[in-house]
Amino acid sequence: MSKRVIRDAGKYISPALVFHSDIVVRKAKGIYVEGEDGRVFMDFTSGLATANLGHSPTEVIKAARAQMDRLVHSGCIFYYESEVELAKRLKKITPRGIDMFFFSNSGAEAVEGAIKLARFYTGRQGILAFMGGFHGRTLGALTLTASAVKYRKKYHPLLPSVYHSPYPYCYRCPMGQRVETCSIDCIEYLERVFKYQISPDEVACAVIEPVLGEGGYIAPPMKFMKRLKDICRREGILIVADEVQTGFGRTGRWFASDHFDLDPDIITLGKGIASGFPLSALGARRSIMSKWTPGAHGTTFGGNPVSCAAACATIDKTERDKVLLNAQETGAHALKRLRALKEMRRSIGDVRGLGLMIGVEFIKKDGSPDKEETARVIKKCLKAGLVLIECGVDKNVIRIMPPLTVTVREMKKALDIFEEAVV
Numbered sequence: 119m120s121k122r123v124i125r126d127a128g129k130y131i132s133p134a135l136v137f138h139s140d141i142v143v144r145k146a147k148g149i150y151v152e153g154e155d156g157r158v159f160m161d162f163t164s165g166l167a168t169a170n171l172g173h174s175p176t177e178v179i180k181a182a183r184a185q186m187d188r189l190v191h192s193g194c195i196f197y198y199e200s201e202v203e204l205a206k207r208l209k210k211i212t213p214r215g216i217d218m219f220f221f222s223n224s225g226a227e228a229v230e231g232a233i234k235l236a237r238f239y240t241g242r243q244g245i246l247a248f249m250g251g252f253h254g255r256t257l258g259a260l261t262l263t264a265s266a267v268k269y270r271k272k273y274h275p276l277l278p279s280v281y282h283s284p285y286p287y288c289y290r291c292p293m294g295q296r297v298e299t300c301s302i303d304c305i306e307y308l309e310r311v312f313k314y315q316i317s318p319d320e321v322a323c324a325v326i327e328p329v330l331g332e333g334g335y336i337a338p339p340m341k342f343m344k345r346l347k348d349i350c351r352r353e354g355i356l357i358v359a360d361e362v363q364t365g366f367g368r369t370g371r372w373f374a375s376d377h378f379d380l381d382p383d384i385i386t387l388g389k390g391i392a393s394g395f396p397l398s399a400l401g402a403r404r405s406i407m408s409k410w411t412p413g414a415h416g417t418t419f420g421g422n423p424v425s426c427a428a429a430c431a432t433i434d435k436t437e438r439d440k441v442l443l444n445a446q447e448t449g450a451h452a453l454k455r456l457r458a459l460k461e462m463r464r465s466i467g468d469v470r471g472l473g474l475m476i477g478v479e480f481i482k483k484d485g486s487p488d489k490e491e492t493a494r495v496i497k498k499c500l501k502a503g504l505v506l507i508e509c510g511v512d513k514n515v516i517r518i519m520p521p522l523t524v525t526v527r528e529m530k531k532a533l534d535i536f537e538e539a540v541v
């Protein structure tokens with residue numbers, strides 16, 4: 119059965135789509151995934167940072183089923199309660215000032231919406247993004263994406279007037295600085311972009327992941343975020359926080375922007391928002407969103423009633439079960455143990471993260487990125503029942519991103535496997 123599915127996928131599913139394992143899933147519940155061949159795995163990828171409450175959380179499935187019995191689709195012909203209810207709940211948990219929402223289906227769509235809204239509202243064309251950022255694969259979002267050249271190859275020309283500035287990847291500083299002496303040269307570079315390439319009064323927005331995801335699981339220094347915020351406020355540039363991956367408790371707070379007091383004007387949400395049901399959201403200040411005129415943006419499937427009901431139940435369960443606290447505690451436990459492991463294993467160069475968004479960077483003897491060792495560790499863990507994936511432009515960072523409901527015991531078991539695999 120498994121062999122047939124994989125063979126047929128090779129025949130009928132586009133080769134552009136990369137599957138990260140050879141597991142054909144029969145079912146998945148919580149942190150566990152069961153293959154068709156009966157093998158059981160701990161899913162420490164959370165279905166690509168989406169199953170934040172674990173796979174198929176009972177309360178969410180129940181809410182979705184109840185909604186399915188009533189209404190599956192509206193297509194913007196009819197109003198329905200679950201969409202409005204979700205917007206009201208999101209207003210309560212998103213960073214202050216975000217109070218209106220537009221729902222779509224994927225993270226990339228939300229980013230497209232953010233670009234359009236920022237241009238529409240400001241009347242400016244320019245967009246700032248950051249090296250290492252991943253924002254999706256549709257052409258607009260792809261133009262902002264700069265986490266690896268493979269995503270962009272053969273698609274040029276992309277959107278004009280998009281400028282990239284370095285993201286503060288302090289372990290391998292793009293400006294050649296050392297943490298001890300750094301004066302946030304990444305920001306100096308940004309100021310130079312304004313001096314040499316585009317006048318700041320022509321820039322609509324700066325789109326940033328408050329913690330870099332695909333680009334390497336990198337949290338920026340607080341002072342970088344503060345300076346960025348100050349510059350954006352000074353120049354009337356909207357701050358767009360792309361929280362598609364960092365949102366819904368991944369970093370131990372509802373949103374990673376909360377760690378940095380970023381105060382975004384626009385926010386993009388996806389992945390964990392509805393525990394796996396397809397949904398994304400674009401949130402903005404009322405003063406900005408309300409300027410969008412009818413028809414300036416639209417959707418057929420966005421804000422699907424079932425996905426919205428699932429999202430409401432996701433928020434409820436996250437609050438009721440104190441999931442954010444669990445992410446903080448299990449994340450702190452993992453960080454401590456992984457940092458201790460780093461001291462004992464030469465192949466680990468850096469361990470970093472917030473909450474349950476933890477990156478372990480593998481290096482060669484000379485300190486250069488070690489892609490092969492990273493792949494070997496992932497393969498060995500998979501064999502022992504632990505699913506992990508990598509990230510970073512050199513594919514040398516392993517993401518530790520289990521469901522936020524993972525227990526300390528499960529974390530210990532996973533880290534035992536990981537420790538055993540790292541030489």
Ligand SMILES: Cc1ncc(COP(=O)(O)O)c(C=O)c1O
Nearest residue numbers: 224225226252253254331362363
């Ligand atoms: C930060 C960020 N933005 C946008 C996206 C695109 O989301 P989607 O794949 O749902 O289009 C991703 C996906 O990984 C992401 O991590």
